[in-house]
């Protein structure tokens with residue numbers, strides 16, 4: 746799938762954000778190796794800290810449906826610069842996606858920062874560090 750199409754999917758996902766507190770809508774679109782797209786939006790809570798970000802929503806939806814092979818992720822918000830994922834999402838992305846996978850960080854003005862999982866969290870704590 747083309748980058749621009751995946752970004753448009755993320756914009757669609759963003760419209761479904763549940764953000765009564767921050768009013769800051771974020772959307773994500775996660776492409777699987779076999780061409781399926783999982784949408785994610787941020788979902789807030791009156792107990793603020795249990796909010797789930799758009800990126801983790803998309804990843805958790807995919808894994809819970811049995812998908813675990815991913816080829817790209819797009820994220821969008823109404824930010825001046827392409828929206829940077831938070832630290833928690835970087836950790837989860839790095840656990841579940843290949844390190845060389847493309848991540849498209851975007852905003853509503855159409856700026857796109859093309860990065861990779863490894864660049865988002867270099868030296869991430871990973872399953873191999875558990876010494877099992």
Ligand SMILES: O=c1ccn([C@H]2C[C@H](O)[C@@H](CO)O2)c(=O)[nH]1
Pocket residue numbers: 764767769771786787788789796797798799800820828829830831834
């Ligand atoms: O990359 C990001 C950054 C922030 N948020 C959400 C969390 C919260 O609902 C709101 C403000 O931080 O934006 C995301 O979903 N993804």
Ligand SMILES: [Zn+2]
Pocket residue numbers: 798799800801830831832833834835
């Ligand atoms: Zn996050």
